[in-house]
Amino acid sequence: MSNSVFSVISRFVEEYRSSTPNKLKMIDAYLLYILLTGVFQFLYCVLVGTFPFNSFLSGFISCVGSFILAVCLRIQINPQNKRDFLTVSPERAFADFLFAHTILHLVIVNFVG
Amino acid sequence: MAHLCLFSLLALSLVLKTQALTPTHHLTTTDVARLQAVLSQPFTDLKSAYYSVVGLSKLGIFVADADETCRFIKSNLDPSSVESLFYAAEASQALPGCEIPVSNDTRDLLLATVSEDSTASQIHQSVSTLSSLGLPLASQEVVSALKARISKEDNVLTIILALQTASRLSQQAELGDILEEIEDLAARLDDLGGVYLQFEEGLEATALFVSAAYALSDHVDMEPPLKEDQVIQLVNSIFSKKSWDSLSEAFSVASAAESLSNNRFHVPVIVSAQGPAAISHSQPFLRLQVTDVLCQPLSSASVLVESASATSSKSAILSQAPFTLRDGIFELNFMSSKPASGYYQFSIAIAGDSRFVANHVELKVKVSTRVSINNMDLSVVDKDQSIGPKTTRVEYPTKAKASFMADSHQNFAMTFQLVDETTGVELTPHQTFVRLHNQKTGQEVVFVAEPDSKNLYKFELDTTERKTEFDSISGTYALYLMVGDATLENPILWNVADVVLKFLDEEAPSTIQAKTLYTPKPEIQHLFREPEKKPPTVVSNAFTALVLSPFLLLLILWFKLGANISNFTLSPSTILFHIGHAAMLGLMYVYWTHLNMFQTLKYLAIIGSLTFLAGNRMLAQKAVKRIAAEQSSRLAKYRSLR
Numbered sequence: 001m002s003n004s005v006f007s008v009i010s011r012f013v014e015e016y017r018s019s020t021p022n023k024l025k026m027i028d029a030y031l032l033y034i035l036l037t038g039v040f041q042f043l044y045c046v047l048v049g050t051f052p053f054n055s056f057l058s059g060f061i062s063c064v065g066s067f068i069l070a071v072c073l074r075i076q077i078n079p080q081n082k083r084d085f086l087t088v089s090p091e092r093a094f095a096d097f098l099f100a101h102t103i104l105h106l107v108i109v110n111f112v113g
Numbered sequence: 114m115a116h117l118c119l120f121s122l123l124a125l126s127l128v129l130k131t132q133a134l135t136p137t138h139h140l141t142t143t144d145v146a147r148l149q150a151v152l153s154q155p156f157t158d159l160k161s162a163y164y165s166v167v168g169l170s171k172l173g174i175f176v177a178d179a180d181e182t183c184r185f186i187k188s189n190l191d192p193s194s195v196e197s198l199f200y201a202a203e204a205s206q207a208l209p210g211c212e213i214p215v216s217n218d219t220r221d222l223l224l225a226t227v228s229e230d231s232t233a234s235q236i237h238q239s240v241s242t243l244s245s246l247g248l249p250l251a252s253q254e255v256v257s258a259l260k261a262r263i264s265k266e267d268n269v270l271t272i273i274l275a276l277q278t279a280s281r282l283s284q285q286a287e288l289g290d291i292l293e294e295i296e297d298l299a300a301r302l303d304d305l306g307g308v309y310l311q312f313e314e315g316l317e318a319t320a321l322f323v324s325a326a327y328a329l330s331d332h333v334d335m336e337p338p339l340k341e342d343q344v345i346q347l348v349n350s351i352f353s354k355k356s357w358d359s360l361s362e363a364f365s366v367a368s369a370a371e372s373l374s375n376n377r378f379h380v381p382v383i384v385s386a387q388g389p390a391a392i393s394h395s396q397p398f399l400r401l402q403v404t405d406v407l408c409q410p411l412s413s414a415s416v417l418v419e420s421a422s423a424t425s426s427k428s429a430i431l432s433q434a435p436f437t438l439r440d441g442i443f444e445l446n447f448m449s450s451k452p453a454s455g456y457y458q459f460s461i462a463i464a465g466d467s468r469f470v471a472n473h474v475e476l477k478v479k480v481s482t483r484v485s486i487n488n489m490d491l492s493v494v495d496k497d498q499s500i501g502p503k504t505t506r507v508e509y510p511t512k513a514k515a516s517f518m519a520d521s522h523q524n525f526a527m528t529f530q531l532v533d534e535t536t537g538v539e540l541t542p543h544q545t546f547v548r549l550h551n552q553k554t555g556q557e558v559v560f561v562a563e564p565d566s567k568n569l570y571k572f573e574l575d576t577t578e579r580k581t582e583f584d585s586i587s588g589t590y591a592l593y594l595m596v597g598d599a600t601l602e603n604p605i606l607w608n609v610a611d612v613v614l615k616f617l618d619e620e621a622p623s624t625i626q627a628k629t630l631y632t633p634k635p636e637i638q639h640l641f642r643e644p645e646k647k648p649p650t651v652v653s654n655a656f657t658a659l660v661l662s663p664f665l666l667l668l669i670l671w672f673k674l675g676a677n678i679s680n681f682t683l684s685p686s687t688i689l690f691h692i693g694h695a696a697m698l699g700l701m702y703v704y705w706t707h708l709n710m711f712q713t714l715k716y717l718a719i720i721g722s723l724t725f726l727a728g729n730r731m732l733a734q735k736a737v738k739r740i741a742a743e744q745s746s747r748l749a750k751y752r753s754l755r
Contacts, residue, residue: 022674029670036663044656048648090739091732098728102697102721106713109705 038063199238252286310346397448542598693724
């Protein structure tokens with residue numbers, strides 16, 4: 001059982017390394033970073049306490065929101081999905097990404113206190 | 114005799130309302146004197162002279178210098194004015210030996226005024242003048258003029274003037290219709306709380322109505338259609354005001370008072386006790402004043418007590434006992450019936466004249482007595498009753514020579530009897546208190562002595578039972594007996610004896626502090642909300658580092674993946690875009706530290722629009738480049754395939 005899981009994982013990693021274009025890999029790295037940041041914030045809250053609760057929420061929402069927006073960007077940029085996004089060019093996707101982030105950060109900074 | 118009326122003010126509360134009304138407001142002698150003073154003011158013109166002279170004559174008082182007044186009237190008379198003639202004529206009637214000269218023109222003027230076109234007051238004035246001056250007038254014409262006037266102007270004052278005018282006409286005239294107006298007018302009176310009856314036009318109108326109605330009723334010798342209760346309510350309304358705004362108001366009150374005391378049908382009777390209605394052995398007579406509304410005593414009246422009964426037991430003491438008249442005061446020796454002390458309800462009837470109104474009065478009379486204490490026995494009883502009690506008898510008002518000792522094994526007891534001094538009947542006053550006063554500490558404790566079935570008062574003090582009241586403070590207490598009641602003339606405060614009380618386990622403080630109600634209380638310190646406990650700085654610093662560490666990981670990963678800025682074109686739009694973007698991020702930081710939302714939005718709008726334009730241009734250029742690169746690669750692939 002574990003053997004098959006291990007083989008599936010190694011196959012997946014191999015596939016990923018070879019077939020994913022570089023741009024997408026960079027976005028994936030960014031996604032990993034956001035994820036880790038969110039996890040560490042949550043860990044702090046669980047261990048130490050929720051004292052400035054609004055700050056915790058703000059930070060956590062920031063991670064979640066950024067993750068979501070990055071995923072959207074990745075989906076829109078991926079050339080394999082080009083047929084689904086005929087009207088959206090990669091540049092347009094990036095511009096949307098930046099605009100959404102501006103609004104997200106405005107809200108976050110307002111809430112962080 | 115006049116000053117006796119003064120005390121009737123105090124007696125207002127004693128005249129209670131029963132089935133028939135009795136007056137709650139009436140004039141006292143001082144009020145009558147005040148009324149007289151108002152009317153005696155020196156007059157300035159003919160109108161005020163009329164009010165003064167005629168008003169005073171209604172009170173039975175004649176002006177001092179009649180000749181001077183007569184001269185004044187004659188000199189101020191204006192023969193061409195009906196009003197002036199009226200005032201002069203009426204005033205001269207009240208003055209002895211004063212005659213107004215009358216000319217034919219005057220008479221013609223007066224007769225001409227009697228018509229439908231004149232106002233009611235003009236008709237009244239001319240008719241009164243004609244009748245005062247003894248000139249003939251046609252009564253029937255007057256009646257028809259009045260009737261026409263009433264039908265045109267249906268207000269209260271017009272009808273009152275019509276009534277007054279009709280009373281000056283000959284008795285043969287048909288005054289029936291005008292007489293009916295009294296009843297209609299009476300229906301227009303406002304009943305206020307069942308106590309007052311008055312016109313909304315005010316006191317003057319009500320008073321003038323009363324005098325006019327009785328004047329006309331006397332003139333035609335027919336009883337006015339006013340019920341007894343209505344008469345009393347009118348009395349209350351008219352005589353409730355004790356100071357009058359104007360001469361005309363005072364005049365109207367005086368004429369109403371005169372008509373109510375002198376008419377042929379209704380004479381309201383005012384009954385008041387002289388002083389408080391309290392009787393005792395030293396004061397055995399119940400004294401009553403019986404007067405009319407002008408505070409004049411009714412000597413023709415005979416006052417009778419219909420029944421007198423005790424309020425508590427309702428047993429009748431007196432029945433049909435007459436009052437005797439002495440010096441204008443009616444008195445009755447109530448103590449001769451030997452009443453027990455207490456309150457009695459008297460029902461008094463005033464007879465002697467069929468005109469009397471409100472001649473049944475209820476009065477509450479108090480009979481007081483003196484109390485004496487008999488058989489005051491003080492004893493100390495052992496709790497287990499192994500040793501017999503030692504009884505000491507003390508006589509009022511002496512104090513027991515020896516002091517009594519009571520501790521936890523003994524009770525202190527006291528018995529006594531309260532009797533009426535003269536009759537020896539046992540009494541149960543409202544207040545029988547035993548007060549123990551500690552002279553050293555100033556503490557006092559009060560107990561109630563209760564009577565048993567045989568009206569023997571007993572008081573027992575058990576030291577162990579009562580130690581909380583005493584705060585367990587042992588010592589010498591002075592014992593006082595306090596007896597009081599509303600019907601007792603001699604309330605008693607008697608220091609009977611000294612009692613030494615011994616309490617076990619003395620835990621109270623040696624001195625008693627006065628109750629600390631009004632001393633400053635301890636200050637309350639406000640506790641602000643405690644800030645929440647923060648974790649130690651080390652922990653938060655550690656976690657800050659931990660949270661920032663993925664950024665390093667990101668940079669490492671990107672470096673490994675081969676991220677570079679080799680495609681960075683140095684076009685103005687690119688630079689502007691990057692600067693603008695950096696500025697937006699910097700604005701976020703500044704917003705966090707300094708700004709509020711509105712300022713941020715303002716700056717964001719500016720920077721954002723710049724960044725957008727630059728970014729748009731930059732991305733468009735990039736797109737163009739990308740499409741060109743794609744096309745060339747496709748072209749290369751196509752060429753290689755061929």
